Amino acid sequence: MLAICSRTVYPKNLMPHLLSAVLLFILMLPDPAQGWGRTGHFITGEIAQRHLTPEAAAHVERILGETSLAVATVWMDQVRSQDAFRHTADWHWVTIPDGMRYEEAEHNPNGDVVEAFERQIAALKSGELSPEEERDAFRMVIHMIGDMHQPLHVGTGEDRGGNDVRVQWLGNRSNLHRVWDTDMIESWGLTTTQFTDALLILDEETIAAWKQGGPRDWAHESMVYRSDIYDLPENLELGWEYRNRNFHIVEKRLLQSGLRIAMVINEIYGS
Structure with missing residues (x-):
């Protein structure tokens, strides 16, 4: 049973064909810091696509x-090792850190998701980018919105955003970051x-x-969920109970990030 936005959806006969099974296997491969997993980013892109103005x-x-907007959301993860x-x-x-705001925290000299987002948005609004530069900045912006909404980013x-918290997910080795970006969704x-x-x-x-x-x-919204995220059993074995207790957070953050991707795109290109 999938409870979403106070509605209940019962998935039936979701028997994937071979291609879907292969895709699912790929999606489950570890990636220690990819924001939402690929499926999560795809969802934010599809939500955004449905809320764009015609001009945007x-x-x-x-x-x-x-390339679809959904697929473009994962580009920034795909090129990070290049x-x-x-x-x-x-x-x-x-x-x-707890009790601080972004302005009070010590910032990474190499930049962070907030600083980089603000810089890329300014570049897009300037209208001075080449087509290639515009495409790269655009793909970064839609990805970073998703990352900011994954609470452990x-x-x-x-603990490196939960990557150092080793847990069992449905009997398999995982970590808290992966549980939130991929395992619960998949x-x-x-x-x-x-x-x-x-x-x-x-x-x-x-x-x-x-x-x-x-x-x-x-x-700052993502910080609000820390007490729920880190409310873990002593044996660190996570499964349906943990998922059902916390999945409303995943739902909300996916929705918010998708709507805000659309909002940002519409602001820049929709008029």
Whole structure:
């Protein structure tokens, strides 16, 4: 049973064909700091696509060509190990200790997800980028919004965003970061479209309320969930009980990041 936005969806007969099984295997491969896993980022991109203005959607097609917005959300993870983009490795996360705000925290000299996002947004708004530079900045921005909404990408500075917290997930070795970016989402066995359809049960008032603030506010929102995230059993064996108790947070953050991706794109390209 998948409880989403006060509605209940019962997935039935979700028997994936061979290609889906191969894709699921790939998605489950470890990646210690990728924000949402690929499926999570895909979901944020599909949510965003459904909330673009026609003019903004036309610009997205111009920028990305035949690549969908959903697929473009994972580009920043795909290139992070390439020499040309190694400098972006620290742009996926930010450290804000408990009781502090972003402005009070000690900042990484190589940049962080908040600082890099603000810089890339300014570059996009300048209108001075080449087509290639615009495409790269655009793909970084839509990815970083997702990262800021994955609560463990706003870390305390003590455990690498939960990567150092070794746990068992349904009897398999994992870590707390991976549980939040991938394991809980993948445990439902839903496709990106099925997940997005189930999540997009929102009223206009909620949508309007969530289209507020900026990256520093979104990072501070992620900090609110730390007590729930780190409420772990002594044996560190996590499964259905932990997922069902916390999945509303995953749902909310996926929705908020998707809506805010659309909001940012519409602000830059929608008028």
